[in-house]
Amino acid sequence: xxxxxxxxxxxxxxxxxxxxxxxxxxxxxxxxxxxxxxxxxxxxxxxxxxxxxxxxxxxxxxxxxxxxxxxxxxxxxxxxxxxxxxxxxxxxxxxxxxxxxxxx
Numbered sequence: 001x002x003x004x005x006x007x008x009x010x011x012x013x014x015x016x017x018x019x020x021x022x023x024x025x026x027x028x029x030x031x032x033x034x035x036x037x038x039x040x041x042x043x044x045x046x047x048x049x050x051x052x053x054x055x056x057x058x059x060x061x062x063x064x065x066x067x068x069x070x071x072x073x074x075x076x077x078x079x080x081x082x083x084x085x086x087x088x089x090x091x092x093x094x095x096x097x098x099x100x101x102x103x104x
Contacts, residue, residue: 006077007061017051019063023077031079036086039093041069 007024014020017034037046044067045051057064062073075082 004074004077006073008056008063008073008076009061011054011056011063013052013054016048017045019054021063021076023073024061025077027077029076029079031076035083036090038090039097041067042090043093043097045069 004025008021009024010022012020014030015032017037018030018032020028020030022028033042033045033051036042037051045065050065050067053066054063055065056062057070060070060073062070062076064070075086
């Protein structure tokens with residue numbers, strides 16, 4: 001099964017945990033990431049300074065954070081199709097986190 005290869009071309013921080021993302025195919029999407037910032041990988045991004053340290057990886061054409069967090073460009077491009085699933089996963093990550101906030 002083939003799927004389109006999407007590339008993030010640019011982004012802008014437009015609010016707390018919100019990014020406007022521009023894709024190579026001309027699509028522009030604004031995503032509020034707050035509901036999915038849970039668990040060992042994405043939870044640390046609740047720190048606004050870390051979240052705002054997002055950058056564009058020119059090699060893989062997606063958004064990356066200094067702690068190693070990233071999202072597949074297809075997931076970002078087609079966010080409305082993935083948003084509910086990501087929120088369910090985030091709840092699972094939060095529930096499995098120990099008192100330190102890290103997965104146990």
